[in-house]
Amino acid sequence: MLGAGLIKIRGDQCWWDLTCMDFHYETQPVPNPAAYFLHRSPWWVHRFETLSNHFLELVVPFFLFLGRRMCILHGALQILFQVVLIISGNLSFLNWLTIVPSVACFDDATLGFLFPSGPGGLKDQVLKMQKEKARGAQPTLRYGRVVRQVVNLALGALVAWLSVPVVLNLLSSKQVMNSSFNPLRIVNTYGAFGSITRERTEIILQGTASPNASAPDAVWEDYEFKCKPGDLRRRPCLVSPYHHRLDWLMWFAAFQTYEQHEWVIHLAGKLLANDADALSLLALNPFAGRAPPRWLRGEHYRYKFSLPGGPHAAAGRWWIRKRLGPYFPPISLRDLKDYFRSREWPYPEPE
Numbered sequence: 001m002l003g004a005g006l007i008k009i010r011g012d013q014c015w016w017d018l019t020c021m022d023f024h025y026e027t028q029p030v031p032n033p034a035a036y037f038l039h040r041s042p043w044w045v046h047r048f049e050t051l052s053n054h055f056l057e058l059v060v061p062f063f064l065f066l067g068r069r070m071c072i073l074h075g076a077l078q079i080l081f082q083v084v085l086i087i088s089g090n091l092s093f094l095n096w097l098t099i100v101p102s103v104a105c106f107d108d109a110t111l112g113f114l115f116p117s118g119p120g121g122l123k124d125q126v127l128k129m130q131k132e133k134a135r136g137a138q139p140t141l142r143y144g145r146v147v148r149q150v151v152n153l154a155l156g157a158l159v160a161w162l163s164v165p166v167v168l169n170l171l172s173s174k175q176v177m178n179s180s181f182n183p184l185r186i187v188n189t190y191g192a193f194g195s196i197t198r199e200r201t202e203i204i205l206q207g208t209a210s211p212n213a214s215a216p217d218a219v220w221e222d223y224e225f226k227c228k229p230g231d232l233r234r235r236p237c238l239v240s241p242y243h244h245r246l247d248w249l250m251w252f253a254a255f256q257t258y259e260q261h262e263w264v265i266h267l268a269g270k271l272l273a274n275d276a277d278a279l280s281l282l283a284l285n286p287f288a289g290r291a292p293p294r295w296l297r298g299e300h301y302r303y304k305f306s307l308p309g310g311p312h313a314a315a316g317r318w319w320i321r322k323r324l325g326p327y328f329p330p331i332s333l334r335d336l337k338d339y340f341r342s343r344e345w346p347y348p349e350p351e
Helices: 002-011 013-017 021-027 033-038 043-065 068-088 094-103 108-114 122-134 143-171 245-253 263-272 337-342
Strands: 200-208 282-284 295-305 319-331
Touching: 002 013, 002 043, 002 143, 021 033, 021 043, 021 295, 033 068, 043 068, 068 094, 200 245, 200 263, 200 319, 245 263, 263 295, 263 319, 263 337
Parallel strands: none
Antiparallel strands: 200 295, 295 319
C-alpha cells in the first residue's frame, strides 16, 4: 500500500489537486456498472475519495507498528478499502489478493467468535496450550521442529535481503512501479495508477467482406471484446476477480500507436484467418459462419459515459463515442505475409 501511495504523489499532479477521481471511474482499464454511476458523484465526493486514498495508502500502513488495536484497525480499514475497489471496478484478482495479508492483522482474540467455544473445541484447546505455556511448560524439542525453525529463519533472512532494493526504491524520488529486482521474483515493488488518463480512447477492430477496402459502399462490421467498451448499448461488465487480459492490453494499446504494440497487428492477422483460438477471446465475431473478412482495420474512438437519465441513456446507451481517426489502416492477410515473416511469427492460414 505504501508503494502504491508514494507512486501516486510522485506521478501525477491530479493526486495533489485531489482531482484524479474526477476521471478514474470512466478511464480505468475495464469499468463496471457501479463505475458508471460513481463517475457522476458530486465534486466533493471525488475530493473525499482522493483524500481517503492518500490516508489509506500513506498513513494507515504505519498503524501496523502502533500496537494491537491499531494493527486491528489497519486490517479493518485495508479490507474495507479493497472491498470498495472491488465494487467500483474490474481490477482482476488484485484487490482480492490484497485482502489476504490484511487478515493477519487480526489476532486470536479478535477472530475467536468464528470458532466453537465448548469443551474440547478449538478455543478450549488453545486456552489449555496457553496455560501450559504460562506455567513454563516447554514442548519436546524434536528434529522436525528444529528443521522447521531453521527453514523459517533462512526464509526470513532471504526475504529481508531481497527487500533491500525494494525499500530503496520506495525511498527514491525516481521510484519504479510494478517491477522485480531479482530473477526469482520473490519480493517485488508495486504501485497502481501513478498517473490517471483524462480521456478514454478505444481501439475498435472492424472487418469487411468487400473486395475493395476503399469502396464507399464497403460495410465494416465491429468485433466485440468480452468486457472492454465497444457497443454503446452494452452494459459495462462485472467480472472481478476474473481477468480478461486481452481487453486490459487493448486499453494500454489505445494510449499509443500500433507500431509500439505490434501484437495488435498479430491479432488482426489471426482474425483475418478466422483463427479459432483468437476468436475465443472475443465476445462477438461478425463473420461467424461465414468466410473470414478480406480486410480488417482499427478505428480510434474517444469514449465517454452517457449521462444517467440523459437522452443517450434513455436510448439505452451507456457510452457516447467520437471517432478520432484510424488506429491502423485496412490490411489484408496477404499484406501481412512479409510482416509476419520478418518477425518470425507463424503465418495464419484461413480456417
